[in-house]
Amino acid sequence: MANEVTLTIDGKTVRVPQGTLIVDAAKKIGIDVPVFCYHPKMEPVGMCRMCLVEVGRPVMDRATNQPVLEADGTPRIAFGAKLETACTTPVSEGMVVITQNQKVASARREVLEFLLTSHPLDCPICDKGGECPLQNLTMGYGPAESRFLFEEKMHLAKHVPLGELIYLDRERCIQCARCVRFQKDLVDDPVIGFYQRGRSLEIVTYSEPGFDSYFSGNTTDICPVGALTTADFRFGARPWELKPVASICTHCPVGCNLTFNVRREAASGGKLVIKRAMPRQNELVNEIWICDKGRFAYHFVESPQRLTQPLVRKNGELVPASWEEALEAAAQGLKQAGENLVVLAGGRLSNEDLFNLRKLADAQRGKAILYTHMGGGDLTQQVGLTPGSNLGSLGKGDAVLVIAADLHEEAPIWWMRLKAAAERGAVLVVAGARPTRLERYAAKVMRYRYGEELNIIQSLMDGAVPELSQAENLVVFYGAEGLDLLGTNALAQACATLLYRSGHYGRPNNGLVGVWKEGNAQGAWDMGFHTVGNYTRTLSEAAAVLIAAADPAGDDPLLAQALDRAGFVVVQELFLTETARRADVVFPAQSFAEREGTFTSGERRVQRFYPVIYPVPDCRADFVITAQVARKLGHALEMASPAKVFLQIASEISHYQGLTYPRLAEVEEQWPPVGRSDLYYGGTAYDNRQGMGVALPALCQQQGWQLPMFWNDRLPERTFELAAMNQQGMVWLVPFNRLYDRGTTVKPSQLLEKRMVSAHIALHPETARAVGLSGVEKVQVEGLDGPLPLVLDETLPQGVAFYPRSAGVPALAPRGVKLHAVKAEVQEG
Amino acid sequence: MFKGLLTTLKEWAGKPVTIQYPEEKRPVRTRFKGRHVLKRYENGLEKCIGCSLCAAACPADAIFVEAAENTDEERYSPGERYARVYEINMLRCIFCGFCEDACPTEAIVLGDNYELSFTDRHQSIYTKEMLLEPVPEGGKPTPQQTPPGVYVRAVPAMQDPQD
Numbered sequence: 005m006a007n008e009v010t011l012t013i014d015g016k017t018v019r020v021p022q023g024t025l026i027v028d029a030a031k032k033i034g035i036d037v038p039v040f041c042y043h044p045k046m047e048p049v050g051m052c053r054m055c056l057v058e059v060g061r062p063v064m065d066r067a068t069n070q071p072v073l074e075a076d077g078t079p080r081i082a083f084g085a086k087l088e089t090a091c092t093t094p095v096s097e098g099m100v101v102i103t104q105n106q107k108v109a110s111a112r113r114e115v116l117e118f119l120l121t122s123h124p125l126d127c128p129i130c131d132k133g134g135e136c137p138l139q140n141l142t143m144g145y146g147p148a149e150s151r152f153l154f155e156e157k158m159h160l161a162k163h164v165p166l167g168e169l170i171y172l173d174r175e176r177c178i179q180c181a182r183c184v185r186f187q188k189d190l191v192d193d194p195v196i197g198f199y200q201r202g203r204s205l206e207i208v209t210y211s212e213p214g215f216d217s218y219f220s221g222n223t224t225d226i227c228p229v230g231a232l233t234t235a236d237f238r239f240g241a242r243p244w245e246l247k248p249v250a251s252i253c254t255h256c257p258v259g260c261n262l263t264f265n266v267r268r269e270a271a272s273g274g275k276l277v278i279k280r281a282m283p284r285q286n287e288l289v290n291e292i293w294i295c296d297k298g299r300f301a302y303h304f305v306e307s308p309q310r311l312t313q314p315l316v317r318k319n320g321e322l323v324p325a326s327w328e329e330a331l332e333a334a335a336q337g338l339k340q341a342g343e344n345l346v347v348l349a350g351g352r353l354s355n356e357d358l359f360n361l362r363k364l365a366d367a368q369r370g371k372a373i374l375y376t377h378m379g380g381g382d383l384t385q386q387v388g389l390t391p392g393s394n395l396g397s398l399g400k401g402d403a404v405l406v407i408a409a410d411l412h413e414e415a416p417i418w419w420m421r422l423k424a425a426a427e428r429g430a431v432l433v434v435a436g437a438r439p440t441r442l443e444r445y446a447a448k449v450m451r452y453r454y455g456e457e458l459n460i461i462q463s464l465m466d467g468a469v470p471e472l473s474q475a476e477n478l479v480v481f482y483g484a485e486g487l488d489l490l491g492t493n494a495l496a497q498a499c500a501t502l503l504y505r506s507g508h509y510g511r512p513n514n515g516l517v518g519v520w521k522e523g524n525a526q527g528a529w530d531m532g533f534h535t536v537g538n539y540t541r542t543l544s545e546a547a548a549v550l551i552a553a554a555d556p557a558g559d560d561p562l563l564a565q566a567l568d569r570a571g572f573v574v575v576q577e578l579f580l581t582e583t584a585r586r587a588d589v590v591f592p593a594q595s596f597a598e599r600e601g602t603f604t605s606g607e608r609r610v611q612r613f614y615p616v617i618y619p620v621p622d623c624r625a626d627f628v629i630t631a632q633v634a635r636k637l638g639h640a641l642e643m644a645s646p647a648k649v650f651l652q653i654a655s656e657i658s659h660y661q662g663l664t665y666p667r668l669a670e671v672e673e674q675w676p677p678v679g680r681s682d683l684y685y686g687g688t689a690y691d692n693r694q695g696m697g698v699a700l701p702a703l704c705q706q707q708g709w710q711l712p713m714f715w716n717d718r719l720p721e722r723t724f725e726l727a728a729m730n731q732q733g734m735v736w737l738v739p740f741n742r743l744y745d746r747g748t749t750v751k752p753s754q755l756l757e758k759r760m761v762s763a764h765i766a767l768h769p770e771t772a773r774a775v776g777l778s779g780v781e782k783v784q785v786e787g788l789d790g791p792l793p794l795v796l797d798e799t800l801p802q803g804v805a806f807y808p809r810s811a812g813v814p815a816l817a818p819r820g821v822k823l824h825a826v827k828a829e830v831q832e833g
Numbered sequence: 834m835f836k837g838l839l840t841t842l843k844e845w846a847g848k849p850v851t852i853q854y855p856e857e858k859r860p861v862r863t864r865f866k867g868r869h870v871l872k873r874y875e876n877g878l879e880k881c882i883g884c885s886l887c888a889a890a891c892p893a894d895a896i897f898v899e900a901a902e903n904t905d906e907e908r909y910s911p912g913e914r915y916a917r918v919y920e921i922n923m924l925r926c927i928f929c930g931f932c933e934d935a936c937p938t939e940a941i942v943l944g945d946n947y948e949l950s951f952t953d954r955h956q957s958i959y960t961k962e963m964l965l966e967p968v969p970e971g972g973k974p975t976p977q978q979t980p981p982g983v984y985v986r987a988v989p990a991m992q993d994p995q996d
Contacts, residue, residue, distance in 0.1 A: 128884035128937045129914040129987040239900040239914050242885045270918040
């Protein structure tokens with residue numbers, strides 16, 4: 005390539021693209037240049053001076069512009085009088101870099117001596133001790149003694165909570181600004197910053213609550229010292245005592261690769277417990293980052309409220325029973341119910357569970373239904389992203405459309421990667437009914453009123469944003485905000501048609517992505533689950549219902565009533581949910597951390613997770629429970645191991661063909677290298693040795709494929725008129741997603757308690773006035789119990805009432821409702 | 834033969850070396866390595882800060898430490914961290930003294946006690962309560978309530994550590 009330059013580092017010749025920094029070029033050939041402030045994912049600043057190296061450049065003859073040659077024919081190299089920073093100096097042709105000599109060694113030693121002038125050296129109690137770049141580099145390059153006066157060490161605050169999630173130790177900070185730059189440049193949450201200068205420089209937080217960012221945990225990974233540590237892991241264990249186990253985050257469809265660190269704990273009776281969740285590098289999915297929900301909201305796994313034994317209804321009461329008894333009861337009930345079985349599953353289950361559940365439904369001639377408020381999974385199979393796609397490679401000439409989704413709240417890592425794509429030059433179009441965080445980086449923001457989503461797609465098809473239709477690659481993310489199942493189905497169809505018409509499908513970096521609520525909703529669609537138009541009717545008419553990892557009764561009182569009318573109800577769950585309380589048989593299931601399996605991410609990447617901790621006694625994996633029930637009914641389903649179920653999946657489901665567990669466990673070389681001996685370079689994110697997963701092909705890549713459901717510019721039947729509704733004094737009630745909700749799998753993480761959204765109704769002040777609710781503190785919503793606090797927010801669209809999903813009140817599908825003021829109780833006395 | 838008998842006669846005349854153990858005990862040498870003791874400061878605070886370096890140094894993997902956070906209301910040791918759980922499996926311990934060497938606060942010391950016997954494997958696990966030395970005179974037992982801002986440093990300041 006013309007844009008490559010050749011240089012010599014420590015006698016080794018290397019060819020790298022122009023503009024590469026010396027530190028990266030050296031890393032490519034395995035030469036370590038120690039750094040503190042430089043991070044391969046961020047722009048260099050050259051603050052710490054640890055990377056000083058000797059740099060020489062060929063001497064050019066000014067007259068001829070040719071290199072001056074020595075007597076032996078080699079180019080003459082002129083070395084600078086001083087050392088240069090390898091992290092800010094780009095390479096140039098013929099450059100000679102020396103990273104190992106007396107001069108460089110003494111520079112490193114002296115820089116470390118400076119850095120340690122005020123460092124407390126309390127490594128024994130520091131959470132970073134053992135995986136600390138400063139510790140390692142001091143051992144490698146540092147001085148044994150300091151010439152500074154001991155009495156002049158600065159003594160600063162050691163216990164500064166920057167919010168309740170992250171603790172700061174000011175003495176340990178070496179002022180590299182990695183955290184400040186990460187927050188400002190990579191996630192645009194500049195809530196921490198530098199205060200004062202020189203030796204008095206301190207990190208402070210500006211936000212309320214402190215360090216208010218969904219990505220704050222990542223700063224503890226890239227902090228090269230123990231200045232920033234998480235409250236979750238604080239003094240939990242020493243890093244060398246921890247065992248790393250690979251897993252996948254289940255909280256959102258991004259499917260971030262995690263490493264759980266486990267250790268036996270005396271307080272838990274010698275059980276293996278998860279001590280912390282760390283990111284595992286997968287440059288195709290989450291790079292080296294995870295959001296704070298992924299990092300802190302894993303505690304549901306070890307919640308004492310978990311179900312630990314099967315329950316069977318006897319005389320109207322759920323009573324503990326043995327497995328044999330419960331399986332027999334479930335099989336009896338299902339047998340009596342006959343063929344009208346409804347299997348209702350949530351997108352939290354693994355592919356293997358879902359596959360067995362669907363097989364059971366098929367065997368009983370029943371229906372396999374996905375419990376979701378969002379449709380279109382069949383279309384993401386058809387025109388989804390294809391193998392070779394990588395959001396991290398989107399840039400100039402590419403375009404991204406995000407519609408009806410608030411990625412910052414629903415899938416923070418996608419938000420972060422799309423923001424980066426926009427900054428690299430991709431055209432980002434954000435269509436939404438209300439302002440979202442992603443709009444800040446959008447080339448075009450398209451605002452619509454709820455119910456007019458499809459008009460946006462129509463206008464895009466008509467060429468409203470030429471950069472989008474003419475883009476080389478186009479990825480469409482669609483969500484479900486303000487839409488019900490039919491609405492998202494229609495929106496997905498419209499988006500698929502948009503992609504189809506402009507030819508943006510069947511190629512890498514093109515396609516449709518659903519912003520699901522659950523981690524494996526896409527996998528459920530792939531395993532053959534479908535949605536139904538009316539869950540209430542389906543449930544109430546079912547002779548028998550098998551529900552796994554879903555809580556319809558807790559979500560909607562109407563569904564709870566429907567469930568009461570349903571015949572026989574079997575539930576496989578982690579917790580005794582509202583649904584489980586209504587069941588005839590309840591099976592305690594294992595969580596994802598206790599077993600292995602696979603998840604399919606929203607980008608349609610199949611990824612493996614591994615057993616992290618020992619199973620709760622007497623809990624069984626969902627696919628085993630299903631298979632055991634099936635066996636009692638006379639159907640043989642695989643239950644020996646998830647790997648064997650997966651082989652069946654691979655043989656029966658066309659786009660999973662050829663996949664096996666070993667293939668999913670394959671890894672490839674990734675850049676930048678992290679998690680190895682050079683912790684100082686990329687931080688403490690874990691190296692990926694357990695599998696990067698495999699991207700599924702899209703069905704449209706098959707020969708002779710045609711878009712099966714064509715959207716003929718036809719608005720779906722249920723579109724409503726917001727204006728007409730408002731005239732009747734009604735508002736459109738829209739549940740919106742917040743990252744920290746109070747769902748089954750988030751609530752047990754008490755650390756996040758303060759940040760979890762609480763139930764409320766949010767209105768634009770104008771709307772509040774129009775429906776006669778100004779000055780009211782609490783409102784009553786039809787269909788919801790209890791009054792909810794009213795919040796006025798001018799950024800919201802008018803005529804619409806918002807309330808958070810999974811915040812302790814049932815999440816209804818969007819609907820038109822009347823709001824009633826609730827008189828504040830006058831406090832007497 | 835006479836030479837040999839002479840030796841016998843000499844020993845017969847001398848003091849017997851037999852000691853009536855356990856009534857009578859021989860003092861141990863200064864560098865004897867017996868059962869571990871977890872030391873306290875004069876005010877009663879524990880020296881151990883739960884850093885787990887002894888466990889890391891232990892070649893027999895006999896030590897298990899779990900740390901937790903101190904507060905001024907409930908303080909076990911100076912600084913932020915203390916050992917919530919400290920266990921030594923005496924059946925595993927080889928009395929090499931590496932733990933003593935690794936300790937940054939000189940909290941763990943191999944003492945003089947060599948009388949370790951168990952009738953059960955579980956008894957061989959010595960917990961923190963068993964290992965901690967008694968509260969010195971004038972000191973208070975842990976946890977203590979301490980004034981804020983006094984005990985901020987976990988590792989005693991050592992300007993020129995000698996060893």
